[in-house]
Amino acid sequence: MDDTPVKDGVTLASLLENGGRKALSLVMFGREILANPRAMGAICPSSPALAAHMAAQVPLNQQGPTVELGGGTGTVTAALLKHGVRAQELVVIERSAKLATHLCRRFPSLRVIQGDAVQLGDLLGPDAGRVRTVVSSLPLRSLPPETVRAIAEQLEAVLAPGARFIQFTYKHRALCSMLSERFTTVYSRIIWGNLPPARLDVFQYQP
Numbered sequence: 091m092d093d094t095p096v097k098d099g100v101t102l103a104s105l106l107e108n109g110g111r112k113a114l115s116l117v118m119f120g121r122e123i124l125a126n127p128r129a130m131g132a133i134c135p136s137s138p139a140l141a142a143h144m145a146a147q148v149p150l151n152q153q154g155p156t157v158e159l160g161g162g163t164g165t166v167t168a169a170l171l172k173h174g175v176r177a178q179e180l181v182v183i184e185r186s187a188k189l190a191t192h193l194c195r196r197f198p199s200l201r202v203i204q205g206d207a208v209q210l211g212d213l214l215g216p217d218a219g220r221v222r223t224v225v226s227s228l229p230l231r232s233l234p235p236e237t238v239r240a241i242a243e244q245l246e247a248v249l250a251p252g253a254r255f256i257q258f259t260y261k262h263r264a265l266c267s268m269l270s271e272r273f274t275t276v277y278s279r280i281i282w283g284n285l286p287p288a289r290l291d292v293f294q295y296q297p
């Protein structure tokens with residue numbers, strides 16, 4: 091492939107690679123929506139703007155793993171790595187077998203676990219209780235309330251004291267009713283550069 095820069099140091103090869111990845115992500119996401127609309131809870135993958143805002147809220151240089159819930163096509167995963175989260179400290183949980191396989195191929199150096207966030211403690215094994223940050227794209231609005239409650243319990247089981255929980259949502263009420271008083275909001279804003287615009291909330295956990 092031609093490595094000659096097309097514009098501002100961007101090569102034709104990288105343009106084609108990015109375009110191909112975006113197209114593949116859209117196809118994979120579309121298939122999953124058809125197969126399981128409630129578990130996807132969105133009409134397209136998270137935008138790079140939303141992903142970058144989520145990643146920017148992850149504190150770096152802290153001991154303990156960062157866990158991404160609902161990795162999907164990997165937009166947020168890529169932003170976390172770009173932000174500086176170290177590959178060996180990032181664990182990605184994805185319920186869909188097809189999307190988990192896609193994530194494994196796209197990020198071969200990461201620990202990608204195909205599983206349900208409802209079993210987060212078991213999936214993390216010895217890392218449960220040591221997690222410094224959970225970054226979640228889970229569709230709380232469309233998941234059954236008992237699933238949301240079970241995930242909230244798992245969060246409290248795996249987060250270390252002072253850890254962060256980062257979640258975007260299209261329905262703030264679902265998020266508030268999910269969390270106990272042990273979570274305090276430390277950041278909140280609307281991200282307009284997403285389809286549709288999403289609300290990003292960051293909580294600190296203090297047991």
Ligand SMILES: C[S@@+](CC[C@H](N)C(=O)[O-])C[C@H]1O[C@@H](n2cnc3c(N)ncnc32)[C@H](O)[C@@H]1O
Binds near residue numbers: 137
């Ligand atoms: C909004 S979509 C993914 C957004 C992702 N940031 C992207 O850009 O593709 C939500 C993801 O959560 C996953 N998911 C839904 N319920 C889950 C659960 N209980 N445990 C783990 N993953 C789940 C879905 O399979 C889907 O990939």
